[in-house]
Amino acid sequence: xxxLLFLTGFIFCGYSQxxxxxxxxxxxxxxxxxxxxGRVIEYPFxxxxxxxxxxxxxxxxxGAILQSFPKVAYxxxxxxxxxxxxxxxxxxxVRIKFIINYIEPSSKIFISVGYDRGSQAEKIxxxxxxxxxxxxxxxxxxxxxxxxxxxxWFGGKITQYPCIDSYDREYYCPxxxxxxxxxxxxxxxxxxxxxxxxxxx
Amino acid sequence: MxxxxxxxxxPLFLLMxxxxxxxxxxxxxxxxxxxxxxxxxxxxxxxxxxxxxSTAVVWASDHITSTTTYSFADGTTNAVVATVAGTxxxxxxxxxxxxxxxxxxxxxxxxxxNAAVSNVITWASDHVTxxxxxxxxDGGSNAVVATVAGTxxxxxxxxxxxxxxxxxxxxxxxxxxNAAVSNVITWASDHVTxxxxxxxxDGGSNAVVATVAGTxxxxxxxxxxxxxxxxxxxxxxxxxTSSVTITYGDGTVTTTQAGTTALPxxxxxxxxxxxxxxxxxxASTTTTYNLTWGTPDKSGPGYALNFPNASNTxxxxxxxxxxxxxxxxxxxPTLLQPSADxxxxxxxxxxxxxxxxxxxxxxxNRSGCTYLNGNCHGVMTMMxxxxxxxxxxxxxxxYAFVTNFTGTAFDGNGTNLTSSKSIxxxxxxxxxxYSANNWNCSNGACVxxxxxxxxxxxxxxxTTHVHxxxxxxxxxxxxxxSNFSNTVVVKSAGNDGLDTKYDLTxxxxxxxxxxxxxxLIVGALDKNGTVASTASKASYTNYAGTNTVISDRFVMxxxxxxxxxxxxxxxGSYFGVMQGTSFAAPLVAGYAAVLMSKFPNLNAIxxxxxxxxxxxxxxxxxxxxxxxxxxxxxxxSLSRALAPVGRLR
Numbered sequence: 001x002x003x004l005l006f007l008t009g010f011i012f013c014g015y016s017q018x019x020x021x022x023x024x025x026x027x028x029x030x031x032x033x034x035x036x037x038g039r040v041i042e043y044p045f046x047x048x049x050x051x052x053x054x055x056x057x058x059x060x061x062x063g064a065i066l067q068s069f070p071k072v073a074y075x076x077x078x079x080x081x082x083x084x085x086x087x088x089x090x091x092x093x094v095r096i097k098f099i100i101n102y103i104e105p106s107s108k109i110f111i112s113v114g115y116d117r118g119s120q121a122e123k124i125x126x127x128x129x130x131x132x133x134x135x136x137x138x139x140x141x142x143x144x145x146x147x148x149x150x151x152x153w154f155g156g157k158i159t160q161y162p163c164i165d166s167y168d169r170e171y172y173c174p175x176x177x178x179x180x181x182x183x184x185x186x187x188x189x190x191x192x193x194x195x196x197x198x199x200x201x
Numbered sequence: 202m203x204x205x206x207x208x209x210x211x212p213l214f215l216l217m218x219x220x221x222x223x224x225x226x227x228x229x230x231x232x233x234x235x236x237x238x239x240x241x242x243x244x245x246x247x248x249x250x251x252x253x254x255s256t257a258v259v260w261a262s263d264h265i266t267s268t269t270t271y272s273f274a275d276g277t278t279n280a281v282v283a284t285v286a287g288t289x290x291x292x293x294x295x296x297x298x299x300x301x302x303x304x305x306x307x308x309x310x311x312x313x314x315n316a317a318v319s320n321v322i323t324w325a326s327d328h329v330t331x332x333x334x335x336x337x338x339d340g341g342s343n344a345v346v347a348t349v350a351g352t353x354x355x356x357x358x359x360x361x362x363x364x365x366x367x368x369x370x371x372x373x374x375x376x377x378x379n380a381a382v383s384n385v386i387t388w389a390s391d392h393v394t395x396x397x398x399x400x401x402x403d404g405g406s407n408a409v410v411a412t413v414a415g416t417x418x419x420x421x422x423x424x425x426x427x428x429x430x431x432x433x434x435x436x437x438x439x440x441x442t443s444s445v446t447i448t449y450g451d452g453t454v455t456t457t458q459a460g461t462t463a464l465p466x467x468x469x470x471x472x473x474x475x476x477x478x479x480x481x482x483x484a485s486t487t488t489t490y491n492l493t494w495g496t497p498d499k500s501g502p503g504y505a506l507n508f509p510n511a512s513n514t515x516x517x518x519x520x521x522x523x524x525x526x527x528x529x530x531x532x533x534p535t536l537l538q539p540s541a542d543x544x545x546x547x548x549x550x551x552x553x554x555x556x557x558x559x560x561x562x563x564x565x566n567r568s569g570c571t572y573l574n575g576n577c578h579g580v581m582t583m584m585x586x587x588x589x590x591x592x593x594x595x596x597x598x599x600y601a602f603v604t605n606f607t608g609t610a611f612d613g614n615g616t617n618l619t620s621s622k623s624i625x626x627x628x629x630x631x632x633x634x635y636s637a638n639n640w641n642c643s644n645g646a647c648v649x650x651x652x653x654x655x656x657x658x659x660x661x662x663x664t665t666h667v668h669x670x671x672x673x674x675x676x677x678x679x680x681x682x683s684n685f686s687n688t689v690v691v692k693s694a695g696n697d698g699l700d701t702k703y704d705l706t707x708x709x710x711x712x713x714x715x716x717x718x719x720x721l722i723v724g725a726l727d728k729n730g731t732v733a734s735t736a737s738k739a740s741y742t743n744y745a746g747t748n749t750v751i752s753d754r755f756v757m758x759x760x761x762x763x764x765x766x767x768x769x770x771x772x773g774s775y776f777g778v779m780q781g782t783s784f785a786a787p788l789v790a791g792y793a794a795v796l797m798s799k800f801p802n803l804n805a806i807x808x809x810x811x812x813x814x815x816x817x818x819x820x821x822x823x824x825x826x827x828x829x830x831x832x833x834x835x836x837x838s839l840s841r842a843l844a845p846v847g848r849l850r
Contacts (some may be wrong), residue, residue, distance in 0.1 A: 068457060075844035077545050083849045166847025167807045169800040174457075176845055178551075178799035 022048040022063065023099045023112065027135045028147050028196055030101070031110050035137035035145050040103055047112065048099040054091040054119045061097065061116040061129045061153040062190045069124075073163075075176045085163065085173045088123040095119045099131055110135035112151060123163065123173050129156030145198050152191030234279035237271040253279070260307035267306055287311065294343035297335045315339070324371035331370055351375065358407035361399045379403075388451035395450055415447035417457070521583040522564055522597045523615020527770045534770075536588075537763040540729035542839040543589050546795055551843060552592025553794035559610065559624040559682065560586055560787060562631065564599045570772050577771045581762060581779060582630045582787045583613065588763060589791025589839070592798065596622060598679065600631050610682050618681040625797050625805075627673070627685060628790035630693040630783035632706035633662045658705050666709035673716050689797075689805045690716055691790040693782035694724040694755070700746030701755065711750045719805035721793070721812060722751060722833070723786040725760025730820030730836050737822045738831060742782050745833035754809075755833025756816045758785040792839045799843070815841035 026047040034040060050063070057068040069089040075081040099114035114131025133151025140146050162170035162179040170179035228244040237253035253271035260267050265286055271279040287303035287310075294300070299315040317335035324331055333345045351367035351374075358364070363379040381399035388395055397409045448454050518527040518534070528534040538544060546552070562579030570577040583595050595613040611617045671677040675684030695704040701722060702708055711717045724744060730736030738744065739760045745752035762779035769776050793808050803811070816834035818827040827835060 068455065070457070075840075077542075077551075077840035077843040078838075081841070081844040083845065085849070163845070163849045165845035165849055167800075167811055168802060169845065170802070171845055171849075173849075180799060180801070 022050075023114070023133075023151070024149065024192065024194065027101060027110055027112060027133070028137075028149055028194070031108075031135045031137040031147050031149070032145055032198055034103065034108055034110075035139055035147075040105055040108070042103075044100050044102045046098055046100050048097065048114065050097040051094060053094050054121070056086060056089050058089075058091075058119055058121075058124060058126060060190055061114075061131065061156050063097075064190075066126070066158070067124075069174050073174055073176050081176075083163070083176070085123075088163065088173055089121050091119040091121045093117065093120050095126075099133075108136060110149075114153070116153065116156060118156065123161045125157075125159040125161075127155055127157040127159075129153045143199055147196045147198070148194070149196070150191070150193040156190075232275075232277060234271070234277075236269075236279070236281055239271075239273040239275070239277065239279065241275070251275070260305075264305035264307050264309050264311075292337075292339070292341050294335070294345075296345060297333075297343075299335075299337045299339075299341060299343065301339075317343070324369075328369040328371050328373050328375070356401075356403075356405050358399070358409075360409055361397075361407075363399075363401045363403075363405060363407065365403075381407075388449075392449035392451055392453045392455075413450040415449040415453075415455070418446045418448065519584070519587075520615075521580045521587065521595070521613060522611065524570065524577070524580045524772055526580065526584060529770055529775065534764060536769075537765070539588050539763065540759070540839075541731065542729075543791075546839050546843060547591070551795050551799055553590030553791060553798045554592035556590065556593045556625045556794035556798045557596060557622055558586050558590065558593050558626045558628060558787075558790055558794050559596045559598055559688075560628045560630075560790075561598050561600045562628075564597050564611075577774070577776070578630070578783065580771055581776075582628060582783055585762065585784050586628060586787035586791050586794075587613075589788045590794040593626075593791065593794040596624070596682075598682070600629070609680060621681050621683055623683045624685060624688050626689045626691060626790045626793045628691045628787045629706070630781075630786045632693065632695050632704040633658075633665060655703060659708065662705050662709070666706065669706070670709065670713045670716055673710075674713070686715075687719075687805045689719050689721065689790070689793045689809050691721045691723060691786050691793065693786040694722050694745075695743040696725075696741045696781050696783075697743055698741055699743050700748070701743040701751050702746050702748040704743060707751060708748075711748070711754060717750060717754065719809045720754045721789055721809050721837075722755045723782060723789045723837070724755060724757045724833065725780065725782045725785040726757050726821070726836060727759075728761060729759045730822075732819050735820055735822040735824065736836065739780065739782075741780070742785075744831045745829060747830060752829050752833045754813065755829075756789060756813060756837040757821075757832055757835065758788045758837050760785040789837050792837055792842060795839060796842055811842050811846060812837050814846055815844075817841060 030041070030045075030047075048063075056071065058066045060066045069085065071084060071086040072082050073085045095117050097114070097116040099112050101110050101112045103110055110133075112131065112133035112135065114133075116129040116131070118126045118128040120126075131151060131153050133149065135147065135149040137145050137147040160172075160182070162182075163173040163176070164170055171177065172179055172182035227247070229241055230244045231242045233240045233242070237256060239251040239253065241249045241251065243249070251273050254274050255272040257270045257272070258267055259270070265284050267283050267285050269281045269283070271281070273279070285306040287305040290302040290304065292299050292301045297317045297320065299317070301313045301315070303311045303313065305311070315337050318338050320333050320335045322331060322333050329348050329350055331347050331349050333347070335343045335345065337343075349370040351369040354366045354368065356363050356365045361381045361384065363381070365377045365379070366374050367377065368374050379401050382402050384397050384399045386395060386397050393412050393414055395411050395413050397411070399407045399409065401407075446454050446456050518525045520526065526534055539547075560579060560583045562582050564579040570580065579597055579599075583597060586593070586595055596610050596618070597613075597615075598610040599608045601608060609617050610622070668677065672679060673685045673688070673690055675686035678684055690710060692707055692710055694701045694707065697703065701724070707722055710720050711722070722745075725739035725742040726736040727739050728734075728736045736757075736759070738757070742757075742760065745755040760780045760782055762776075762784050764776070765778070789812065792812055796808050796811060797803050813834045815838055816836060817838050818824045818832060818835040820836050820838075821827055821832060823832060
């Protein structure tokens with residue numbers, strides 16, 4: 001077996017909301033291995049897999065933290081008034097996420113597809129999302145390899161719901177300010193584009 | 202043979218000699234002995250005294266019986282038996298035991314060991330030196346001194362302090378309090394559970410577990426560059442805020458909200474950045490950065506003027522109902538800051554934006570109002586409404602409309618309305634009283650109105666009040682004001698020190714079920730109450746009273762105008778300290794506006810009920826026994842009204 005040592009020349013990330021913490025390093029490494037050894041993995045393989053029932057902390061499809069909610073919310077206007085809001089942020093379902101990869105033999109392009117079931121709690125809903133990505137490594141000169149990888153999650157819409165008091169007033173649950181003053185989550189579909197150069201010796 | 206003979210002859214000779222042959226033939230008649238002296242009496246009566254030629258002493262086995270045998274020249278002996286007691290030595294002691302060595306005549310000794318027959322224990326003042334005095338049968342005594350250390354009990358702990366109680370032999374105790382010599386702090390994975398393990402000099406340790414909440418940061422403006430002159434066209438570097446973080450005791454910092462310009466700023470933060478624009482909106486040629494929280498109210502007409510600053514001096518003179526309120530020597534008056542309740546709401550952008558408050562008051566001669574004729578009253582109530590809801594839009598209407606319903610409403614600048622406005626809150630800092638039903642004074646003595654006079658008053662004002670209620674119920678309209686059927690009605694309680702039911706307007710309003718359900722009757726306090734500095738009922742205010750329909754809709758608020766003596770000038774007249782329920786009521790009207798602006802689904806009934814439900818008595822000096830017949834529901838609290846009420850779902 002040939003011993004491979006990688007020396008990263010440079011890494012360039014294009015626009016990137018958040019690189020998938022599991023998938024991206026693995027798929028890049030696999031692509032480089034294929035380019036250097038010529039060995040093709042003949043079967044689909046999984047590069048990211050996660051099962052979790054979220055509570056208080058919710059994550060984006062990539063695994064990055066979307067938002068953490070407090071167990072107890074204190075009124076911004078009278079700290080003596082507090083409510084346990086933890087039950088509002090317990091997901092009712094088990095969230096399943098995975099990315100599976102297949103190598104197209106002729107082009108040696110890694111095709112990645114993924115699925116995120118999403119998470120549904122009483123006051124926040126993350127809808128299901130889908131991932132698609134492509135990765136390929138080019139041999140640009142002797143022992144020099146350039147890997148390009150890109151991918152994007154689609155879907156995963158985030159919806160938050162207000163807490164309502166006995167007078168039917170709507171509050172943003174984490175800090176009990178008026179619902180109309182709630183912060184935007186500023187969420188966009190997560191996507192990345194990466195170019196990575198390695199020198200093998 | 203020859204030798205044997207000699208032996209035989211010699212004793213015979215000796216015997217003869219001893220027996221008196223030498224005396225020339227005298228015969229011994231008797232011999233007597235006294236100890237070692239022999240007296241020989243002869244037949245001729247003479248006596249000879251002889252001393253023993255030798256003495257031999259023999260002791261019996263009891264060591265005290267001695268036999269002394271004296272031998273005399275004539276061969277006789279005298280045995281004398283005597284009892285010679287032993288000689289006891291000086292006693293020695295060991296603990297409770299006495300030892301005496303007795304020496305006998307035969308030079309032998311015996312040792313007697315005696316136990317004490319009694320003992321007495323005494324303790325020195327140091328509680329550890331014990332003296333045991335043993336007494337023996339022979340009367341002797343022995344004092345034994347011993348050091349008896351105390352017995353340390355099981356240590357108890359409080360925080361970093363170890364306490365050990367030592368019990369001594371004399372039954373006294375001493376308590377030692379020891380500080381820890383070192384400590385080790387560990388944190389649980391939840392970052393808030395801290396365990397401090399204290400170690401003490403005796404090797405003991407104590408683990409103290411405490412819950413230490415994290416500190417939530419206040420987002421601040423962290424990076425922004427502004428033109429030095431707000432009117433200058435130039436590049437504005439986008440501002441940003443620091444994230445909202447929680448810093449825990451173990452050094453962990455979690456971000457609960459990322460920094461963004463959509464997060465809260467307040468004027469203090471902006472001032473720290475040398476920004477003087479009171480509207481807190483930064484404009485450039487390319488974009489406008491809104492530096493305020495969410496959908497802020499801070500662009501309200503009075504907000505910039507009233508926002509508190511270090512000096513409390515407004516930067517310019519504000520105007521209410523078209524009348525300028527100035528300071529005596531500066532362009533703007535010096536105003537006291539509003540309550541902490543109101544400040545907190547302002548800092549979060551809750552100022553009543555989008556809500557219209559109508560101040561029905563005395564404006565008949567507003568352009569020429571002076572202190573003396575009192576027509577500046579409406580200017581002051583409008584000012585107070587603005588003080589609690591600076592983002593709300595204020596309108597004025599002379600209270601005389603209730604008699605002829607022909608008044609003309611105007612805006613906060615005093616400009617008559619030309620289009621219809623919807624009123625969310627109406628404040629009425631006035632009331633009809635029958636001319637003779639007020640305090641009936643004669644020769645300096647005043648008495649409360651009688652029921653007869655009171656009932657006369659009801660009758661005489663009945664028509665007026667029917668008209669008023671028709672207006673409030675939308676039966677009758679006022680030009681350029683939409684109907685008031687969903688308007689919060691705020692009414693001052695009156696300043697006669699009476700049961701509020703004697704205010705005939707209050708009585709009329711509370712007697713109409715439709716108006717009563719959205720009515721707030723406001724009495725006056727001497728200041729803004731806090732838990733630390735409670736407020737008292739103002740001496741002049743009407744109180745909630747015995748009519749429960751009224752007391753159930755009764756709250757209280759500060760009746761003092763927010764200035765000190767002589768600090769403001771209205772229309773050229775100086776105004777000293779002003780107080781009354783007239784000025785408490787618009788504060789509560791402002792509270793209603795703030796509530797309605799942030800909770801658009803609130804109707805007038807719910808808004809007024811929230812203010813009633815969240816009024817507090819712990820800020821009043823009467824607490825904990827505040828009578829509802831005096832204080833109604835208590836002091837209106839904006840902060841409590843803003844917070845959720847009841848179950849959160």
